[in-house]
Amino acid sequence: MAIITIVTDFGTEDYFAGTIKGVMLSRNPRAVLVDITHTIPPHDILAGAFTLGAFYPYFPPGSIHLAVVDPGVGSDRRPLVVEAGGHLFVGPDNGLFSIIFDRDPAARVRHTTNSEYFLPARSSTFHGRDIFAPVCAALSLGVVPERFGPIVTDPVRFEFTQVEVAPDGTMLGSIIHVDHFGNCITNFAWDQIRERSRGRTLSLQVRELVIDRLLTHYGEASGQPLEPFLIPGSAGFLEISFWCSSAARQLNVAAGEPIRLLVR
Amino acid sequence: MAIITIVTDFGTEDYFAGTIKGVMLSRNPRAVLVDITHTIPPHDILAGAFTLGAFYPYFPPGSIHLAVVDPGVGSDRRPLVVEAGGHLFVGPDNGLFSIIFDRDPAARVRHTTNSEYFLPARSSTFHGRDIFAPVCAALSLGVVPERFGPIVTDPVRFEFTQVEVAPDGTMLGSIIHVDHFGNCITNFAWDQIRERSRGRTLSLQVRELVIDRLLTHYGEASGQPLEPFLIPGSAGFLEISFWCSSAARQLNVAAGEPIRLLVR
Amino acid sequence: MAIITIVTDFGTEDYFAGTIKGVMLSRNPRAVLVDITHTIPPHDILAGAFTLGAFYPYFPPGSIHLAVVDPGVGSDRRPLVVEAGGHLFVGPDNGLFSIIFDRDPAARVRHTTNSEYFLPARSSTFHGRDIFAPVCAALSLGVVPERFGPIVTDPVRFEFTQVEVAPDGTMLGSIIHVDHFGNCITNFAWDQIRERSRGRTLSLQVRELVIDRLLTHYGEASGQPLEPFLIPGSAGFLEISFWCSSAARQLNVAAGEPIRLLVR
Numbered sequence: 001m002a003i004i005t006i007v008t009d010f011g012t013e014d015y016f017a018g019t020i021k022g023v024m025l026s027r028n029p030r031a032v033l034v035d036i037t038h039t040i041p042p043h044d045i046l047a048g049a050f051t052l053g054a055f056y057p058y059f060p061p062g063s064i065h066l067a068v069v070d071p072g073v074g075s076d077r078r079p080l081v082v083e084a085g086g087h088l089f090v091g092p093d094n095g096l097f098s099i100i101f102d103r104d105p106a107a108r109v110r111h112t113t114n115s116e117y118f119l120p121a122r123s124s125t126f127h128g129r130d131i132f133a134p135v136c137a138a139l140s141l142g143v144v145p146e147r148f149g150p151i152v153t154d155p156v157r158f159e160f161t162q163v164e165v166a167p168d169g170t171m172l173g174s175i176i177h178v179d180h181f182g183n184c185i186t187n188f189a190w191d192q193i194r195e196r197s198r199g200r201t202l203s204l205q206v207r208e209l210v211i212d213r214l215l216t217h218y219g220e221a222s223g224q225p226l227e228p229f230l231i232p233g234s235a236g237f238l239e240i241s242f243w244c245s246s247a248a249r250q251l252n253v254a255a256g257e258p259i260r261l262l263v264r
Numbered sequence: 265m266a267i268i269t270i271v272t273d274f275g276t277e278d279y280f281a282g283t284i285k286g287v288m289l290s291r292n293p294r295a296v297l298v299d300i301t302h303t304i305p306p307h308d309i310l311a312g313a314f315t316l317g318a319f320y321p322y323f324p325p326g327s328i329h330l331a332v333v334d335p336g337v338g339s340d341r342r343p344l345v346v347e348a349g350g351h352l353f354v355g356p357d358n359g360l361f362s363i364i365f366d367r368d369p370a371a372r373v374r375h376t377t378n379s380e381y382f383l384p385a386r387s388s389t390f391h392g393r394d395i396f397a398p399v400c401a402a403l404s405l406g407v408v409p410e411r412f413g414p415i416v417t418d419p420v421r422f423e424f425t426q427v428e429v430a431p432d433g434t435m436l437g438s439i440i441h442v443d444h445f446g447n448c449i450t451n452f453a454w455d456q457i458r459e460r461s462r463g464r465t466l467s468l469q470v471r472e473l474v475i476d477r478l479l480t481h482y483g484e485a486s487g488q489p490l491e492p493f494l495i496p497g498s499a500g501f502l503e504i505s506f507w508c509s510s511a512a513r514q515l516n517v518a519a520g521e522p523i524r525l526l527v528r
Numbered sequence: 529m530a531i532i533t534i535v536t537d538f539g540t541e542d543y544f545a546g547t548i549k550g551v552m553l554s555r556n557p558r559a560v561l562v563d564i565t566h567t568i569p570p571h572d573i574l575a576g577a578f579t580l581g582a583f584y585p586y587f588p589p590g591s592i593h594l595a596v597v598d599p600g601v602g603s604d605r606r607p608l609v610v611e612a613g614g615h616l617f618v619g620p621d622n623g624l625f626s627i628i629f630d631r632d633p634a635a636r637v638r639h640t641t642n643s644e645y646f647l648p649a650r651s652s653t654f655h656g657r658d659i660f661a662p663v664c665a666a667l668s669l670g671v672v673p674e675r676f677g678p679i680v681t682d683p684v685r686f687e688f689t690q691v692e693v694a695p696d697g698t699m700l701g702s703i704i705h706v707d708h709f710g711n712c713i714t715n716f717a718w719d720q721i722r723e724r725s726r727g728r729t730l731s732l733q734v735r736e737l738v739i740d741r742l743l744t745h746y747g748e749a750s751g752q753p754l755e756p757f758l759i760p761g762s763a764g765f766l767e768i769s770f771w772c773s774s775a776a777r778q779l780n781v782a783a784g785e786p787i788r789l790l791v792r
Contacts, residue, residue, distance in 0.1 A: 001293045001294065003289060003293070005282065005286075007282075010708060011707075011708030011709075012276065012540065012565055012566070012567050013565055013567040013568070013569075013708055014565065014579065014707045014708050015564065015565070015578075015579045015582035015583040015763065016707075016708070016762075017564070017565070018533065018535075018562065018563070018564030018565060018579075018583040019582065019583040019586045020586075021562050021564075022533075022562075022583055022584075022585075022586030022587035022588075022591075023586050025531055025560070025562070025587065025588060026586065026587060026588045029529045029531070029560075029588065030529065032289070032293075033562070034282065034285050034286075034289070034297070035282070035299065035563065036279065036281070036282030036285075037276055037277055037278065037279070037281070037282060038276070039276050039277040040277070041277075042708070042709055043772055050279075051278070051279045051282075054279035054283065055279040055282040055283040055286055056286075057286075058283045058284075058286030058287050058290065058393065059286035059289065059290060060286075060289060060290045060293060063286075071746070071747075071772060072746075072747050072750075073745060073746060073747070074744065074745020074746060074747050074748075075745060075747030075748075075750070077747075123760070123761075123762045124744045124745035124759075124760075125745060125746060125759060125760075125761060125762050126762035129586065129762065179275075179278050179280075180274060180275030180277055180278050180280070180306070181275075181306055216338065216388045217337060217338020217339060217388035217389055218335070218336075218337060218338060218389060219335075219336050219337070219338050219339030219341075220338075220339075222336075222339070231388075231389060232387070232388075232389075233387075233389060234280075234387045234389050234390035234393065235279065244307055244335060265557045265558065267553055267557070269546060269549075269550075271546075276540065296553070296557075298546065298549050298550075298553070298561070299546070299563065300543065300545070300546030300549075301540055301541055301542065301543070301545070301546060302540070303540050303541040304541070305541075314543075315542065315543045315546075318543035318547065319543040319546040319547040319550055320550070322547045322548075322550030322551050322554065322657065323550035323553065323554060324550075324553060324554045324557060327550075443539075443542045443544075444538060444539030444541055444542050444544070444570070445539075445570055480602065480652045481601060481602020481603060481652035481653060482599070482600075482601060482602060482603075482653060483599075483600050483601070483602050483603030483605075484602075484603075486600075486603070495652075495653060496651070496652075496653075497651075497653060498544075498651045498653050498654035498657065499543065508571055508599060
């Protein structure tokens with residue numbers, strides 16, 4: 001049973017996602033295709049990278065993850081096959097795999113050059129269909145990564161989960177994602193914050209607002225829809241939330257907003 | 265072949281739905297996962313309950329239905345496993361299963377307490393991933409409901425499909441759902457209305473408007489986009505519709521709007 | 529392994545798509561169901577026809593394609609089974625299969641009248657569930673098209689991919705689709721344009737604007753978000769695009785907009 005997950009910014013209203021499913025099923029009718037999302041904001045590589053990092057660990061080892069957020073399609077940006085953490089990843093070399101590389105320093109990255117695995121007729125605008133999908137199908141049939149092309153040592157990589165620590169101990173970070181419920185996900189990894197904050201007080205500053213209420217579940221804020229709080233989020237990062245309302249809208253912030261965290 | 269359907273308010277743009285699929289496929293790679301919808305309006309338990317009631321009878325007996333609309337996640341609301349009508353249902357105890365209970369008075373409901381079936385590391389904000397998905401996977405592998413926990417005799421239950429009958433015979437109900445096309449679904453079950461209205465005239469009052477045109481298919485109203493009509497809907501309830509336009513927008517109503525039905 | 533793809537205008541927030549999946553899995557639990565899209569604009573038959581034409585060739589021969597954009601549901605419009613190009617298509621007789629008929633003049637079309645394959649209880653508003661889905665399930669189990677009903681020789685057919693050529697050689701066409709990225713897909717098939725434009729200059733007029741920059745991939749326009757260009761699109765038609773922005777919004781046009789193409 002070969003599992004292929006699919007993350008794209010194709011939207012759900014077009015033929016794009018359906019077409020890449022057809023290509024994969026034409027080459028491996030037994031592949032199990034799993035839609036993750038097709039509504040990464042168009043061309044938003046960071047949102048794609050965040051999403052990929054959040055779901056893939058929950059799939060079985062050996063799963064293949066197809067990720068297409070690809071504003072540089074048709075240019076000389078490299079198509080990649082990545083082996084990391086026991087999983088396989090296929091997509092463009094534009095930073096999409098940044099969190100994968102953070103998690104597994106031993107990741108092996110290859111430039112997919114072997115056109116024998118591509119569709120015979122290739123467009124310059126839809127490599128998801130013409131290159132990435134057939135490469136995933138080949139991987140799902142057992143073709144080894146070595147077959148696709150040479151090792152890449154300098155894949156594009158964003159450091160957006162990196163946190164800077166100021167001399168006074170303030171951690172300088174940012175909101176890296178706003179989810180469907182309006183929760184604002186920061187780049188402060190809860191594993192690290194928890195250690196440093198044991199028995200002390202966390203306070204997070206976003207614009208002029210200081211938030212120092214730390215909850216463990218949304219229900220603790222029940223009935224207080226106008227009070228922001230911090231919460232360890234399910235993707236492993238500290239989040240800013242409001243009870244049953246959108247933190248992003250309440251605070252008027254979006255991904256990219258700088259924030260500061262003090263532990264006292 | 266174990267079928268697991270998935271209904272959530274997670275939205276389609278995040279990692280949430282993909283993650284619960286990964287959890288289930290990690291534990292049962294042969295499970296057949298079926299997306300029903302991930303765009304129940306956030307925290308709208310009634311919309312989730314209506315949707316669940318509308319689709320599940322069309323699945324084969326033995327199917328497992330995962331329903332997560334869960335504003336109380338992390339609080340003491342109980343996670344449930346429900347056996348009803350030959351199907352299995354998994355989700356929070358907050359009214360989501362109201363229509364299931366209406367349909368099968370012999371439904372058996374269990375409080376899912378046996379953490380041996382949960383993910384080892386659990387968050388307080390994502391029980392869909394950490395509790396409900398692995399419980400579904402276990403059910404799909406043949407674990408019997410008894411294993412998950414004790415019987416619950418007082419599950420949360422909304423009476424939103426109940427219709428009140430006034431002394432003069434007027435039925436007092438409400439719009440319980442607005443669908444993608446803007447059709448307004450009432451809580452008047454067509455099976456019951458049909459009996460009472462044979463050879464008589466139905467008239468439905470919504471706000472100041474009285475609608476007494478009853479059609480059997482949309483096409484009968486062809487070319488009359490400004491005339492409301494009643495129609496027995498595909499979910500088994502009487503609906504208010506306009507031809508090729510949104511009844512909800514035309515009438516400026518939403519779920520919850522009270523309505524009155526007269527049979528004369 | 530029987531593959532059934534699904535294209536509808538049902539939206540993703542309702543029980544409609546889930547219900548037809550349940551009907552098909554109830555009758556053939558081994559069918560592989562593939563969501564293409566459920567967000568064809570409501571009642572937009574042309575958008576459905578375009579989408580169907582764009583993805584089906586990428587599926588394996590023998591695939592079954594269920595297409596439901598059906599404003600005439602319940603009226604006397606005929607339900608069809610179409611055999612064309614090695615694929616099977618199921619849906620209403622309203623023009624949805626126009627491009628399929630363009631591609632395969634030998635297409636065999638049948639009026640689905642044999643109610644033995646329908647759901648026993650049928651509504652007048654949801655033939656996707658009651659007629660089309662069980663017919664697809666029967667086809668996936670090997671029932672031959674002949675079983676469903678008599679040949680139709682006059683299916684509804686739109687000529688929307690036809691291009692008119694004026695006496696001076698100007699080609700008169702239209703925008704037939706706007707995709708998720710805002711690219712405007714014209715009805716000028718690139719195969720035909722390429723021949724005629726070899727060594728000559730293409731210029732496309734939309735409203736008052738003349739566009740004569742022809743690129744082969746989006747990246748060539750990198751950094752020039754305000755300059756429209758033409759590009760051979762992945763569906764096989766000439767497209768109007770802007771780099772990282774919506775051509776439809778920039779030009780304020782929608783599907784149906786007339787355009788003129790000159791080759792000099």
